Amino acid sequence: MANYVKYSQLVNIASNYGKRMKYLSNRIFCEVARPTDSKSMKVVKMFAKQPLNLNKNIVEYYPRHVETHKLMMKLRSYGLFRDEHQDFKEEMRRIRALRGKVKGRKPRTNENAAT
Known part of the structure; x- marks a missing residue:
């Protein structure tokens, strides 16, 4: 457990190693790898959502x-x-x-x- 704490502290350091590890971590866990502005993050969130034609609540909606x-x-x-x-x-x-x-x-x- 102590090793994990050290790793998380190393990643947050603004050193070259910390930046590269943060980039690699984001790539592995399918997050945005490079820092982006809010407009680009809006597009990323829009594409990360499930498409409406696959959403069961919308496709199979039938009013009572x-x-x-x-x-x-x-x-x-x-x-x-x-x-x-x-x-x-x-x-x-x-x-x-x-x-x-x-x-x-x-x-x-x-x-x-x-x-």
Whole structure:
């Protein structure tokens, strides 16, 4: 353990040996070998990230339509969510009923429907 501490202190020294060892260490561990400015580091970080087409969270994203719809209908019944399209459809149904033009299933007239 003491040897590692000595090595880390040697690398941080601004001597020629320290610079070369730091460069070699960075090359081995896939870090930026030479000192670079912040603009270049931004590019390095951008290329180091995983591509979006390989990111499972983005590629296989599928919103939960059924659960969201049920939640919104429950909130609508409580009066916490306003669905204008559903309100419009209900109003049209109500007006049709007032005019006597209700759409619906006609009752069956044969005997099998009663049993």
